[in-house]
Amino acid sequence: MTHHVHLADTGETFEVGSGETVLEAALRHHVQLPHECTLGGCGTCRVKLEQGTVHYGEFPAGLTREEDAEGYALTCQAIPASDLVLTLARRLATCSPTARERAVVKSVKPLNKDVTHLVLELPEHSDLIFRAGQYVNILLPQAGHRSFSMASRPHRRLLDFHIRHIPGGQFSSGMMQQLQPGDPLEVELPLGTFCYHEEDYRPILMLATGTGIAPIKSMIETLLDAENCPPVTLYWGVRTEQDLYLQQEILSWATRLDDFRYVPVLSRADATWNGRQGHIQDAVLQDMADALAEHAVYLCGSPDMIAAAKRALLAKQASVHHLYAEGFTQHQQSAECKHAAN
Numbered sequence: 001m002t003h004h005v006h007l008a009d010t011g012e013t014f015e016v017g018s019g020e021t022v023l024e025a026a027l028r029h030h031v032q033l034p035h036e037c038t039l040g041g042c043g044t045c046r047v048k049l050e051q052g053t054v055h056y057g058e059f060p061a062g063l064t065r066e067e068d069a070e071g072y073a074l075t076c077q078a079i080p081a082s083d084l085v086l087t088l089a090r091r092l093a094t095c096s097p098t099a100r101e102r103a104v105v106k107s108v109k110p111l112n113k114d115v116t117h118l119v120l121e122l123p124e125h126s127d128l129i130f131r132a133g134q135y136v137n138i139l140l141p142q143a144g145h146r147s148f149s150m151a152s153r154p155h156r157r158l159l160d161f162h163i164r165h166i167p168g169g170q171f172s173s174g175m176m177q178q179l180q181p182g183d184p185l186e187v188e189l190p191l192g193t194f195c196y197h198e199e200d201y202r203p204i205l206m207l208a209t210g211t212g213i214a215p216i217k218s219m220i221e222t223l224l225d226a227e228n229c230p231p232v233t234l235y236w237g238v239r240t241e242q243d244l245y246l247q248q249e250i251l252s253w254a255t256r257l258d259d260f261r262y263v264p265v266l267s268r269a270d271a272t273w274n275g276r277q278g279h280i281q282d283a284v285l286q287d288m289a290d291a292l293a294e295h296a297v298y299l300c301g302s303p304d305m306i307a308a309a310k311r312a313l314l315a316k317q318a319s320v321h322h323l324y325a326e327g328f329t330q331h332q333q334s335a336e337c338k339h340a341a342n
């Protein structure tokens, strides 16, 4: 049985075939809906059901039961059970349409034994507008691509990436090892809806694991020396002290932000570590005596961390309307993309 979906934001209407998800039907009709993983994990495709109901083959990990009860749905997994009227839960941030560019390698240097700092330069004519937190596809010569979040602040032609070495990875273990300054690389950008929301002015709580710190760095760098910067609290979870490859730079942010608190958390600390240990969401809950209803929350890292942190923080009254998450997906993980697991 077919159903009709009406997008209240744009006035577009499209038909969804039997057994088809809302997102599949939208893309078939060339209707733009935010999405990334298409696996129900990242939450990027969240919409509000103004009218109608949906069902899921399997309840998606990227949606909480609270969100479901409030009428939110994930279009990449939701199958209409009736005609629907939807509004976009999160509007696409203002940025340029995705474009292909020929970038040039500026430098390739190790940040530690597992993570490489790759810097690319866009061509002079490039005037792309992108948002702190978005990502880039690096196109591979044979076919396919690898996706990496930008660690640098927007409005620059130089793009920074933190790339974890994945054994056997076609890019991180192969192509990247051969890169030299001056080498060309084809890239697509900007991509993704995970970005800093300056309009959401409230105390900021950020949780990152592994190289999930990269887009968080980009966001925080947009706040350095800013007037009226809200308080920022950052938790960075890694395995060992050697994985804190950005420690000194993060500590330096305290001198350029009005109110900045930083808590590194190790999951496999040795006996010499005096700081926090365990899962970062547990450290947040231990530290935050008050409810989180007044915070804007940004999460970036593995899907397991995102799912666990969302559950924990929503139980602590964090608002689904002020919670922004970016998790690498099974597909992306196998493709050595974005953020490494902690």
Ligand code: FES
Residues within 6 Å of the ligand: 034, 035, 036, 037, 038, 039, 040, 041, 042, 043, 044, 045, 046, 062, 074, 075, 076, 077
């Ligand atoms: S695109 Fe639907 S959850 Fe990721």
